[in-house]
Amino acid sequence: MRPTDHLRALSGPDWQHATDHPFCRELAAGTLPLEKMRWYLVQDYKFIDAFTRLLATALAHAPTLADAVPAAQFLAVITGPENTYFLRAFEALEISEDARDTPAAAPTRAFQELMIAARHSGSYAEMLAVLTVAEWSYLTWGERHAPPAPDLPFWFAEWITLHSGEGFASVIAYLREQLDRAWEDLDESQRARVEQIFKQAVAIECAFFDAAYAA
Numbered sequence: 453m454r455p456t457d458h459l460r461a462l463s464g465p466d467w468q469h470a471t472d473h474p475f476c477r478e479l480a481a482g483t484l485p486l487e488k489m490r491w492y493l494v495q496d497y498k499f500i501d502a503f504t505r506l507l508a509t510a511l512a513h514a515p516t517l518a519d520a521v522p523a524a525q526f527l528a529v530i531t532g533p534e535n536t537y538f539l540r541a542f543e544a545l546e547i548s549e550d551a552r553d554t555p556a557a558a559p560t561r562a563f564q565e566l567m568i569a570a571r572h573s574g575s576y577a578e579m580l581a582v583l584t585v586a587e588w589s590y591l592t593w594g595e596r597h598a599p600p601a602p603d604l605p606f607w608f609a610e611w612i613t614l615h616s617g618e619g620f621a622s623v624i625a626y627l628r629e630q631l632d633r634a635w636e637d638l639d640e641s642q643r644a645r646v647e648q649i650f651k652q653a654v655a656i657e658c659a660f661f662d663a664a665y666a667a
């Protein structure tokens with residue numbers, strides 16, 4: 453079994469919950485209340501900040517230039533089309549600067565802390581564990597709902613297209629391959645730590661969607 457399949461299996465029912473959440477089902481159906489989407493966008497933009505820094509740090513730890521290039525290209529997507537998606541959605545949904553200034557909610561903080569710890573760990577495998585959960589879980593729900601219905605407003609439709617399709621699938625293939633390879637060089641206690649981080653990241657993905665859905 454691939455190490456990343458082993459890690460996913462360890463996260464058990466949380467994986468299913470994180471990748472088939474009513475929040476995403478309603479988003480794809482266009483029935484998600486806008487207040488929930490506003491909450492999600494404000495909190496997720498805070499997630500993106502720490503995520504971008506973690507991805508940049510993982511890139512710096514890639515063993516070769518060839519291993520770093522896909523991360524650099526993905527970084528350009530996050531800081532390009534994904535960043536402008538947020539800015540356009542804030543404007544279209546009339547989310548003011550003040551509303552965006554709200555403190556990070558508990559699951560956002562938990563994610564930020566996990567990403568900051570991974571970033572400072574010096575361990576490429578730990579960084580990849582968090583990145584892989586974040587992108588693989590999103591690809592899984594994104595693919596369930598792609599392509600978006602043609603009449604869906606862009607703040608729903610583009611969130612699906614950003615997390616589905618060949619280009620995004622190749623990012624997850626890359627992250628999984630990097631983590632599978634890094635895993636081979638870990639000793640038992642390092643593997644246990646990666647397992648714990650992977651499981652924790654999946655649990656926080658669940659908590660993040662639960663909080664957005666309850667907003």
Ligand SMILES: Cc1ncc(CN)c(N)n1
Binds near residue numbers: 496499657
């Ligand atoms: C909480 C969370 N997890 C993952 C992703 C996917 N980039 C995201 N935008 N937000």
